[in-house]
Amino acid sequence: MYEDNASDTVIGVLREIRTLARDGAPGDRLPSVRTLVARHHVSPLTVQAAIRTASAEGLVDVQPGKGSYIAAPRAETPTADLSWQSVALGPGRQGEEVLSSLLAVPSEHAITLSSGYIDSTLQPVTALGAALARAARQPTSWERGPIEGRHDLRGWFAREAGGRLRAADMTICSGGQPALATAFRGLAAPGDVLLVESPTYLGAIAAGRDAGLRVVPVPADADGVRPDLLADAFRRTGARLFYCQPLHANPHGGVLATSRRADVLAAAADAGAFIMEDDWARGLTIDGTPPPPLAADDVNGHVVYLRSLTKVVAPGLRVAAIGARGVAGTRLRTARVLDDFFVAGPLQAATIDFVTSPAWRRHFTALRSGLHTRRDALLAALRTHLPHLAPSTPPSGGLHVWLRLPEDVDESALVTAAAAQNVVVFGGRPWFAAEAPAPHLRLSIGGAPADSYDDGVRRLSRAFTTV
Incomplete structure (x- = not known):
């Protein structure tokens, strides 16, 4: 069966294309779409998505009607000195770095417990x-x-x-x-x-x-x-x-x-x-x-x-x-x-x-059920692996669980330690316009697959032991 909506399958095909481009010579023809479909057991749409990505990376030259070929490497350019721009531009805009870090795309191996958007499987x-x-x-x-x-x-x-x-x-x-x-x-x-x-x-x-x-x-x-x-x-x-x-x-x-x-x-x-x-x-x-x-x-x-x-x-x-x-x-x-x-x-x-359209109401029926499952999975994982942080009252909605940390926990160090365990969380300090009264974490209840929360919180509990 084809898995058109699975990003992992695109990554698998793309990984092979990158390897072929690295090991081959410019002008070598890459396997056809049909060959890659058979090899990876995916649909033509998935293969075409991987080829488009490789083309955007400059690895592949797509010639309509002929096929895909390894692209010639780009000519080396002199190393630019852009340091003058820091002087010309001065300090950055307030909040720029915090928003950028919140919206950063995590690695494919990380469990994301910081997302402010709903999981792709919940999107209509x-x-x-x-x-x-x-x-x-x-x-x-x-x-x-x-x-x-x-x-x-x-x-x-x-x-x-x-x-x-x-x-x-x-x-x-x-x-x-x-x-x-x-x-x-x-x-x-x-x-x-x-x-x-x-x-x-x-x-x-x-x-x-x-x-x-x-x-x-x-x-x-x-x-x-x-x-x-x-x-x-x-x-x-x-x-x-x-x-x-x-x-x-x-x-x-x-x-x-x-x-x-x-x-x-x-x-x-x-x-x-x-x-x-x-x-x-x-x-x-x-x-x-x-x-x-x-x-x-x-x-x-x-x-x-x-x-x-x-x-x-x-x-x-x-x-x-x-x-x-x-x-x-x-x-x-x-x-x-x-x-x-x-x-x-x-x-x-x-x-x-x-x-x-009727799809609007159907979406919210499915979304409510999906969020309910994810919220309960996250709370169950907290009660199992970090019981001292589990909130006594579950949130009645929204996308987040707000956790107050012990006073002696450095939330920045905890976020860094969690990243080392391949789980992405976000500290509470940036959510306060003045001094934060205590360290906090904001965890997402909507941005990850339901079956990932237990493993994610288990990794977070390991991070706690290092700070």
């Missing part, structure tokens, strides 16, 4: 591919569309938010991170204060600082941000913008309690401020029924609503929407123009096709 790639194919056949999808995005897609996001948001209030962005950058530029000026939950999404901290904002933390717990401390922070700092994740907050998984929602809205209203609601985890609830977005309770336009599909569908679906009523909505659309004008038409067309 067949339905997405069909939607994208249909979109590509629509001539209008290739034309320049409105800067704010397709009206039908904006309307869908507005309906999902509930409350008083309408299609005209929404702007389509190429993912949640660009939407955050747009919001911080559009709603604040360099030097302004940005309040954030503590801990919070490190990408929001980085985007705020990159926009020249002074990021100030407000303590949060399992029930979300504390309204009394939020009100104090507004009064003390004069802030006019507060970023929060009311549903399954990244990294700690907290959900804003029903008893706190009205007080949080009141704190913003009293301060004449905006709440930037990042609803990134809508669709990732495992237990129970999720509360509606905070935007659904907003009367006077204090909530700026952000919803991305990247985390809940697939990393390649870089589509999000940000919405606000009144002048704030106009400011967001203006700031959006400075990014990349508009999101690609075929991607928008494929998105509205997918989210309005």
